[in-house]
Amino acid sequence: MALDEGRGDPFAQVSFDFGKGLLFQREGNYVEALDRFNVTLSTHAQQLRRPELRFMYEDIQQRRAFLSVTLSRFENAIPLLREALSFDLDKESRSNALASLGFCYLELKDYELARDLLLQAMTLGLTKEWEGVAHFYLGIAYFYTDMVRESKREFLLCEQLAATLQLPIVDIYGWLSSICKGLGEASESERFARMGQRN
Numbered sequence: 001m002a003l004d005e006g007r008g009d010p011f012a013q014v015s016f017d018f019g020k021g022l023l024f025q026r027e028g029n030y031v032e033a034l035d036r037f038n039v040t041l042s043t044h045a046q047q048l049r050r051p052e053l054r055f056m057y058e059d060i061q062q063r064r065a066f067l068s069v070t071l072s073r074f075e076n077a078i079p080l081l082r083e084a085l086s087f088d089l090d091k092e093s094r095s096n097a098l099a100s101l102g103f104c105y106l107e108l109k110d111y112e113l114a115r116d117l118l119l120q121a122m123t124l125g126l127t128k129e130w131e132g133v134a135h136f137y138l139g140i141a142y143f144y145t146d147m148v149r150e151s152k153r154e155f156l157l158c159e160q161l162a163a164t165l166q167l168p169i170v171d172i173y174g175w176l177s178s179i180c181k182g183l184g185e186a187s188e189s190e191r192f193a194r195m196g197q198r199n
Contacts, residue, residue, distance in 0.1 A: 011053070014044045018056060025063065034067040058087050066100060074104040095124040099134050106137050115141035132158065132165030139175060152179045169199050 021036035037060050041048065048057040065080035081101040089097065102117030118138045126134050139154035155175045162169040173196030180189035 011047065014040065014047050014053065014056065017043065018060065021060075021063070025067070030067050030070050034064060034071065037064050037067070058084075062087075062093070062097075065097070069100045069104060072107070074107045077101075077104050091124055092127050095121045096127055096129065098124065099126065099130040102134075102141075103137055106141055109144075111141045111144040115145055115147075132161045132167045135161065136167055136172070143175070143179065148179055148182055152176065152183070155179065170196050173199065 017036065017040040021033050021040060024030075024033035024036055041057075041060055041064070047053055048060070061080055062084045065077050065084050068074070068077035068080060078101065081097050081104065084097050085094065085101070098117050098121035102114045102121060105111075105117065106114035115138065118134055118141060121130065121134060122138075135154050136158050139151045139158060142148070142151035142154060155172055158167050158172045159169070159176070161167055162172060173192045177189045177192040177196060180186075180192060
């Protein structure tokens with residue numbers, strides 16, 4: 001086989017191992033994909049330091065970062081995402097990296113950093129992947145950083161986007177009910193609570 005014949009060529013071997021990771025990722029086998037990219041990085045560290053393979057190194061690091069987020073390995077994802085942001089990324093990739101990093105910090109309860117990173121992603125322009133959920137996560141980050149009115153604004157936006165972007169409407173009404181209660185808006189709080197029960 002052609003792939004086996006390339007095993008004596010270190011550059012062909014890097015491509016072969018990288019390709020196996022891509023195959024697992026395309027199949028949705030994210031644990032195996034991440035493991036394969038980790039092995040590729042460690043096995044071929046010397047080759048991947050060469051300027052002509054820099055593009056592959058950066059691709060691997062970005063894939064490791066996003067796979068770590070997908071697998072809820074947030075502490076592992078953070079340094080990878082920070083490194084990815086040092087690369088010369090296109091606007092869409094940079095926005096995704098910022099939003100993913102914000103999400104990681106939200107999950108680790110560092111709400112100020114989460115808020116600031118999500119806002120940076122929004123300033124760049126959200127991709128379809130993040131269009132609705134970024135506002136949901138920003139609402140949470142605002143709430144826990146005592147920006148309650150801003151939190152309400154984000155969740156009201158989420159309510160409008162829920163149907164088209166498949167956001168969790170019951171959770172949105174739950175947040176809005178709690179926020180309004182905290183703001184002393186009792187009738188609004190009760191209204192959102194009722195709407196949550198109807199969905």
